[in-house]
Amino acid sequence: MVNEIIRLKGLTKLYDKDTRPINNLNVSMMKGAWTSIMGPSGSGKTTLLNLIGCLDSPSEGTIHINGTEITKLNRNQLTKFRRENIGLIFQQYHLVPYLTALENVMMAQYYHSVVDESEAVDALKRVGLGHRLTHVPAHLSGGEQQRVCIARALINEPSILLADEPTGNLDQKNGDIVLNLIKELRKDGHTIILVTHNPTIGRLGDRLIKLIDGKISEDSNC
Ligand SMILES: Nc1ncnc2c1ncn2[C@@H]1O[C@H](COP(=O)(O)OP(=O)(O)OP(=O)(O)O)[C@@H](O)[C@H]1O
Numbered sequence: 398m399v400n401e402i403i404r405l406k407g408l409t410k411l412y413d414k415d416t417r418p419i420n421n422l423n424v425s426m427m428k429g430a431w432t433s434i435m436g437p438s439g440s441g442k443t444t445l446l447n448l449i450g451c452l453d454s455p456s457e458g459t460i461h462i463n464g465t466e467i468t469k470l471n472r473n474q475l476t477k478f479r480r481e482n483i484g485l486i487f488q489q490y491h492l493v494p495y496l497t498a499l500e501n502v503m504m505a506q507y508y509h510s511v512v513d514e515s516e517a518v519d520a521l522k523r524v525g526l527g528h529r530l531t532h533v534p535a536h537l538s539g540g541e542q543q544r545v546c547i548a549r550a551l552i553n554e555p556s557i558l559l560a561d562e563p564t565g566n567l568d569q570k571n572g573d574i575v576l577n578l579i580k581e582l583r584k585d586g587h588t589i590i591l592v593t594h595n596p597t598i599g600r601l602g603d604r605l606i607k608l609i610d611g612k613i614s615e616d617s618n619c
Pocket residue numbers: 412416418436437438439440441442443444445
């Protein structure tokens with residue numbers, strides 16, 4: 398398919414014979430689309446994002462991203478592929494506590510082997526944090542920390558953005574700021590996969606997939 402960016406075929410993850418958090422998924426996602434994933438706790442949402450995000454490998458099946466079968470890559474190739482193609486935003490921000498906002502973003506550049514301070518400053522300005530460059534995470538609010546994560550996720554211009562409950566720890570106001578940023582990224586052509594427990598947020602995208610026990614229970618356009 399011309400505009401397909403992600404294809405999952407027979408995707409299965411099993412931890413032991415009784416735990417099969419992802420169970421034979423067959424899904425294809427279009428370039429530039431926002432897909433939301435919902436489902437009860439333990440239904441496999443994070444496991445699925447980790448598989449697409451090259452943080453984990455499946456037990457069975459294949460994953461194609463941007464035409465590359467990532468399930469064939471070795472560990473080093475997978476890490477390189479992730480840095481070039483995927484931005485990750487987590488519910489827990491995973492910022493380095495002793496580095497400033499600017500340094501946290503620059504560290505992502507460092508791993509991509511191009512360090513450009515003015516680009517990192519621009520990324521933080523884009524998420525409204527131009528006045529917080531030298532603050533360490535402990536001196537930032539939860540919403541600000543999540544925005545640093547978004548700046549960090551975007552610094553390498555990934556085509557795909559994976560967000561696991563990105564507003565889960567935020568109040569309404571900060572949640573709205575983060576969602577508006579994600580809406581803008583969607584407009585700019587990024588492909589977005591967002592996990593949420595909030596049905597209103599689940600309907601903000603183009604498509605909603607519901608998981609139950611690692612299988613798709615519903616797949617609808619919004
Ligand atoms: N490393 C692991 N080893 C064994 N079982 C695991 C492991 N990671 C996850 N699981 C199990 O896989 C299932 C799916 O977990 P997952 O984290 O994907 O759920 P989730 O849908 O993201 O839930 P939540 O909404 O609570 O975040 C759960 O039953 C979980 O206990």
